[in-house]
Amino acid sequence: MLTLLRPVGILYLSSGLLVLAQFRGHFSPRMNQIFLTPSRMINRGVGLKVEGSSFTLDGSxxxxxxxxxxxxxxxxxYWRDRLQKLKACGFNTVTTHIPWNLHEPRKGWFYFTANLDFVTFVAMASEAGLWVILCPGPYVGGDLDLGGLPSWLLRDPKMKLRTTYKGFTKAVNHYFDKIIPMIVQLQYAKGGPIIAVQVENEYGSYHQDKRYLKYIKKALVTRGIKVLLMTGDDGEALTRGHLTQALSTVHMRHIKKETYDTLFSLQGRSPILMMVYTARSLDGWGTAPHFADSHMLKKEVREMFNASFSLNFYMFHGGTxxxxxxxxxxxxxxxxMITSYDYGALLTENGEYTPEYFSYQDFFSFSLGIPKHPQPDSIPKATYKSVITPYYISLWDVMPYLEEPISSVKPICMEKLSVNQGSGQSSGYVLYETMIISGGLLTTKGHLQDRGQVYKNNPTLRILVENQGRLAYGQNINKERKGLIGDIYLNNSPLRKFKIYSLDMKTKFLRRDLPNIWKPVVFKHQGPAFFLGILRMGNYPRDTFIKMEGWTKGVIFINGQNLGRYWNIGPQETLYLPGPWLRPGSNEIIVFEEFKPGLQIHFTNMSHLGY
Structure with missing residues (x-):
């Protein structure tokens, strides 16, 4: 059994990591927790609790x-594979977030099937012997578009995200009415694996409304959330993000004296949970990739466990x-952000073991006495024959077959387009078309978000605008409307009378009924166009990576699935293609290339992310 600790002094190491010392009694990090698993704890009593400076689960x-x-x-x-690998490494808990924008992409339209079936994911975690910490938001961060908030909220010009503004709380209440009952049934007391729920995410860094966190807590509790509640912030924001009757956890790598002093002032000698311990940070297009010092990470983790910290790796497995x-x-x-979310995690983007994985497995086994579990085999990969894309359709040839364009005197931003039953457009591209009678200087005055390309064909002026991803965090998320968000000027005069085409690149967009207008590729073609190729394979498709060598920038689809963006500026050079998304026989590949196409689509069995 783990001895409960009552620290009466502190010691600071050169790394800046706080270590608790001068304990009353002997401290040993070795423990026996093999019986504290969901399958073994059938008769449930109290769940995860704070007892002095430690956690207890059902009293242990x-x-x-x-x-x-x-x-x-x-x-x-691959959910089960990844969860079993987490357990086999020595972890006892999985943390996951629920992204509102994916589950309710259109106002009132909810999706909880296929890759969004979080109830099944949580059930699989329990079967793997893992407890669950759930982060339901409404804002979750996670380096997601708008931090996981749905963009249709921004149709309201007065919207104040993450506040008690009525337009926001009304939407949150409707969302919580849908998902919280699903979560309630998965809680510890009802035989499920959920032992804790995080209230919002890093609100102390945002802190636009003093009443907001209390509102979210009440919204969770009144709907039946009864497990331990947590908040999570970095050191300086802990006080602003603290809630009574909720445990403050830390979102940072190094804990300094001020951090511990703040935690003590908020909640006494409570257990310390490093809720976001980050191996590295995200990579962006056109920037050098980030690296992490694995030796320093191992040293810090050892020190944290020696100090009886609890810990959450963000990310154990990043994915895509x-x-x-x-x-x-x-x-x-x-x-x-780039398409890969490999994140330098203990499992690679495609679920491969890393050397760090085995290092931590050995550490957990030797230092904490956690028995090693059988490891799932590595998932096989393949290098397929390169695919030629013999046919193409220019974007201009597709336009007559798109949904009826919106006519407007002035430009309209993406979120306010009258598509998707009034929920606007959330992602992809928007094409603005207008007529001009003279040439001159075209200026945006900051009204183009994010990236625009201008095309002129006699009197027709077209502007193709891409949403490259809304801010995932920060004070400016309320301003994250995309497309043309205001007037565009020709010789200082605002342009008028637009036709606006929605190019959201969703499955429905690709599956629309088109006549046979594919044309043989002319390799001199430049400009936005769709390219078609067929990948053929045998009866057992395997994981692979697509290498868009010779192509410039765009999006690639396989059997209607959007794999994400590619861009020759790097650092990412390959896109992950999961084997389950392929099928025996013919697989349709469609590439939307914005500039100049390559000759072929190449495949490799190795990821190339620039590091």
């Missing part, structure tokens, strides 16, 4: 050893920003 001392896996970033067919789910960051400038 419990150390949280957690790792984050996002079910929506992993093909459903399939489609357009990835957001952007705002550092020195706007930084759209």
């Amino acid at each position: 001392p419990f150390l949280i050893i957690a790792g984050t896996i996002h079910y929506f970033r992993v093909p459903r067919e 920003n399939f489609g357009f789910m990835g957001g952007s960051a705002s550092l020195d400038n706007y930084l759209p």
Whole structure:
């Protein structure tokens, strides 16, 4: 059994990591937690509780050893594999977030099937012997577009996200009415694996409304959430993000004296949970990839466990920003995120073991006495024969077959387009078309978000605008409307009378009934166009990686699934193609290339992410 600790002094190491010392009694990190698993605990009493400076689970001392896996970033067919690998490494808990924007992409239209069936994911975690910490939002961050908030909220010009503004709370209440009853049935007391729920995410860093966190807590509790509630912030924001009757956890790598002092002032000698311990940070298009010092990470983790910290790895397994789910960051400038969410995690983007995985497995076994579990075999990969794309359709040839364009005197931003039953357009591209009678200087005055290309054909002026991902965090998320968000000027005069085409690149967009207008590829063609190729294979499709060598920038689809963006500026050079998304025989590949196409689509059995 783990001895409960009562620290009466502190010691600071050179790394800046706080270590508790001068304990009353002997401290040993070795423990026996093999019986504290969902399958063994049939007769449930109290769940996860704070007892002095430690956690207890059903009255027994419990150390949280957690790792984050996002079910929506992993093909459903591989959920069990990833969860079993988490357990085999020595972890006892999985943390996951619920992205509102994926579950309710259109107002009032909810999706909880296929890759969004989080109830099945949680059930699989329980079967794998894992507890669950759930982060239902409404804002979850997670480097997602708008931090996981649905973009249709921004149709309201007065919207104040993450506040008690009535337009926001009304939408949250409707969303929570749908998902919280599903979560309630998965809680510890009802035989499920959920032992804790996080209230919002890093609100102390945002802090636009003092009443907001209390509102979210009440919204959870009144709907039946009874497990331990947590908040999570970095050191300086802990006080602003603290809630009474909820445990404050830490979202940062190094804990300094000020952090511990703040935690003590908020909740006494409570257990310390490093809720977001990050191996590295996200990578953006056109930037150098981030690296992590694995030796330093191992040293810090050892020190944290020696200090009886609980810990959550963000990410244990990152997965992929399939489609357009990835957001952007705002550092020195706007930084759209790459498609891969490999994140330097203990499992690679496609679920491969890393050397760090085995290092931590050995550490958990030797230092914490956690028995090693059988490891799932590595998933086989394949290198397929390169595919030629012999046919293409220019974007201009497709336009007559798109949905009826919206006519407007002035430009309309993506979120306010009257598509998707009034929910606007959330992602992809928007094409604006107008007529001009003279040439001159075209200026945007900051009204183009994010990336626009201008085409002129006699009197027709077209502007193709791409949403590269809304900010995932920060004070400016309320401003994250995309497309043309205001007037465009020719010689300082605003342009008028637009036709606006929605190019959301969803499955319905690709599956529309088109006549046979594919034309043989002319390799001199430049400009936005769709290219068609067929990948043929045998009876057992395997994982592979697509290498768009020679192509410039665009999006690639396989059997209607949006794999995400590619861009020759790097650092990412390959796109992950899961084997379950392929089928024996013929597989349709459609590429939307914005500039200049390559000659072929290549495949490899190795990921190339620039590091």
